[in-house]
Amino acid sequence: MALCICSKAGSTTVATDPIRTRPDNFELRSIDLEPVVAETPLPALRAWLTPTPLFYIRNHFDVPELDVDDWSLTIEGAVDTPVKLDYSTLVRLPKKTLSAMLECAGNNRSDLSPKVPGNPFQDGAVSNAIWGGAPLKPFLQQAGLSPKAVEVLFEGVDEGSPVPGGKTVKYQRSLPLQVALHPDTLLVYEMNGETLSPDHGFPVRLIVPRWYGMASVKWLTSIRVLEAPFVGFFQTDRYVIEDDAGIEQQLAQMQVKSFVSWPEHETSLPIGQPIAVSGMAWSGTGPIRRVDVSIDGGDTWQDAHMDESSLGYSWQEWHIDWTPAEAGHYTVVVRAVDEAGNLQPAETRWNPLGYSINGIRAVCIDVV
């Protein structure tokens, strides 16, 4: 039985030639202005690196205006000696450069039915960049962690009322101690070879590879080592989801997921013309082992070719060659499997806040 069936009603347009829809002809797709929320346009999801002007933005409050001279980062709480770090010291320390994708926990939220509140992201709340900064670990070690430390809390300068009429809070997120101490958890000041821009957290943000984007706190100024798990709006009221047993849990690593970047949904292709059905796949658990592609809605599957582009914590490009031999309606679906054996599910588990949406998504194609 096919996993996904497209509606055959309605007309399709001719598939937009990928040549004509290259990323440099596009802008971010705006979702909100206060705060700034915008997603990456589909053509930019066809390139391994996301140019900075097309990297998705999910801010929670107004963008703070910060100056490097005034900026400092304090590490305090359950430590032997609080540490205060200024910008000029930070940028002179050993720099680590790595590639990492980020996905917003609410990416594809607009796919859910029934609808849920929250930013109605389509496919584009996901991007990949090259980040430069200093690993956090040595600073935590320098401060001297209490043996009782369990979490590390990160606070941005951005603040506001997350619900209308509610109290003002700062953007605060915690990480388990071992994640904060991971050698690739970075204090980042450079993105794609340039100074971090205000929308992406200037002067300094956290990057937590493999986690949903909410963990990579922007405009970071305060780090507090905690001896008990943190409770806060963005930790325990939002970015939470129930598991199959009905247990509510905080979001953490990205779920295994993939998408088709070409051809686009509800477009038509000419019979007999060879194309490459292509897209991306990723998992917060680790590398992608395999990507399965079906052109018949999941009745039969074939292994996709893994394009050679997976570096660091980035997504995996894949494709299959396809020459549509017969006219008709085709339902293209794709599912990824990661190295740990996690299989992208046929359907997203609907949840009221609209997170972790990784169910297989049908791409409907008419061959004419």
Add this chain to the structure above:
Amino acid sequence: MALCICSKAGSTTVATDPIRTRPDNFELRSIDLEPVVAETPLPALRAWLTPTPLFYIRNHFDVPELDVDDWSLTIEGAVDTPVKLDYSTLVRLPKKTLSAMLECAGNNRSDLSPKVPGNPFQDGAVSNAIWGGAPLKPFLQQAGLSPKAVEVLFEGVDEGSPVPGGKTVKYQRSLPLQVALHPDTLLVYEMNGETLSPDHGFPVRLIVPRWYGMASVKWLTSIRVLEAPFVGFFQTDRYVIEDDAGIEQQLAQMQVKSFVSWPEHETSLPIGQPIAVSGMAWSGTGPIRRVDVSIDGGDTWQDAHMDESSLGYSWQEWHIDWTPAEAGHYTVVVRAVDEAGNLQPAETRWNPLGYSINGIRAVCIDVV
């Protein structure tokens, strides 16, 4: 005996704070306009990735205006069946994404004494980017190589008279067969996640990792398999150098080399303030094994820390921590050693066309 001594005459300026000289505040340093020749500003040489607007340009003729609809690439010559490839086919084929630096063969030419003709590059005719394209090898295999094939000639659309009053030629460069067949020799249409720009070879250029930039032919439209080595202006009149035995040879892979990106030459630093002396190193032979740094002009050396950023065919970031303890004059020098054991030489072998300049270069610092 010290390798390099800086002149102690003349005043120095206070070292420009690297924070104040971030790449996004800079533009390419123009060297010529007809054709366009420009080098990367020093601040952009402090980031692993070079943003496209700051990537050095060494064009030989006017930039051709090409349209993807008219563009095609032919592979002919010593083959069984000539191949003609159009753009829309190329961009739908399996894409390979890799990072690769390019260095112009004339980088640092202005250091030579006596002076030589040619573009007076300082440090900036070197950059690093993420390239996306299709490997060339399958197309050569598809064409069917003659058993007598020895070289592959690449021709760009760009043409002109390379010497005043001389005959008009196209930009033509050949590669040994085994280099053309290397799986990472790419037909590139994407740079840093965007469509290749006209200055960098739109719509399609060759990228030959590890070779000096002259091999990565831009605006590529014609490939010809040859049964005898190619002779041409840019192959045998330029981009040639004599070896120690006086034998003239074509340039190929980049020589082992390094530079100091911070602090800058002829600047002063305050006593007692810890800094990171930092820079890049690379070799066309393979990865960098070690970088030695001296602050006393080469009397004593220490191993630099290798920053974790070396991916693909890119340069290696390195640094040492240094807290100048005493006022005085310091001569900072650096030398790289690659995996094959090639050691960056103390002095460049002067050559009349000013190529392969990889001698150690003193950075003069006053501590005050």
